[in-house]
Amino acid sequence: MLTDLEKKIIAHIQGDLAICERPYLGIAQKLNISEDELLSHLNALNERGLIRRFGATLRHQKSGYKANAMVAWKVAEDRIEDVGRTMAAFRQVSHCYRRNPNGNWPYNLYTMVHAANETECRETARQMAAKAGVTDYTLLFSRKELKKTSMQYFATGD
Numbered sequence: 389m390l391t392d393l394e395k396k397i398i399a400h401i402q403g404d405l406a407i408c409e410r411p412y413l414g415i416a417q418k419l420n421i422s423e424d425e426l427l428s429h430l431n432a433l434n435e436r437g438l439i440r441r442f443g444a445t446l447r448h449q450k451s452g453y454k455a456n457a458m459v460a461w462k463v464a465e466d467r468i469e470d471v472g473r474t475m476a477a478f479r480q481v482s483h484c485y486r487r488n489p490n491g492n493w494p495y496n497l498y499t500m501v502h503a504a505n506e507t508e509c510r511e512t513a514r515q516m517a518a519k520a521g522v523t524d525y526t527l528l529f530s531r532k533e534l535k536k537t538s539m540q541y542f543a544t545g546d
Contacts, residue, residue, distance in 0.1 A: 390438070393419070397429050398439075399542035455529065456502050457509040459516070460495035462524035468497060474520045475499050480512045495526070 390398070396419055405411040416426040433439040463471045468486055475497070476484035483500040499516070503509045506529060513527055 393421075394429060394433060394438075395542045397426065397433070401430070402542070454504055455506045455509045456500065457506070457513070457530070458528040459499045459501055459513045460493075460526050460528065461497040461499070461517075461522050462489070462494050463497045463520075463522055465496070471520045471522060472497060475516050478512060478516055480509075481516075494524075501527075 397415075400415045400418060406414055408414070410423065412426050412430075413423045416423040419426065430439065461471070461475075472484050472486065475481060476499070478499075478501075480501050480503055481499050482502060484498070486497055487495075489496045501509050501512050501516075503512060509529070510527060513525060517523060517525060
């Protein structure tokens, strides 16, 4: 069960964070608590499994990347952690995660690769495959960037 303060904290972190040296300080001030108290609550919410992660949303076209590919990989389950770490270490990769395959789609590891063009995306995927020792993969290129929004669980009341 969430307390009223925890709901307010979640409401204030579910959107964009300020781009500044101490974004949590501004949130804490809005909530009339200290920055340390806010961070303590965030850590507790994370430890309880109510917050899994904070993630950046890369608007790849606005950041100068002209090509963006979801690479779907078929990786032996006993290698998934090691292969995932190897692939996530590439600077061109913004996301790396595992999903369950199904009968029609055997891929279980996914990476988002960003580059100046599709040829560079393909070359990055080839290098990733060679380094991780994975041969079964496919690239799915983005054709249009749609509006990206965050989940809204609670209203801020601002």
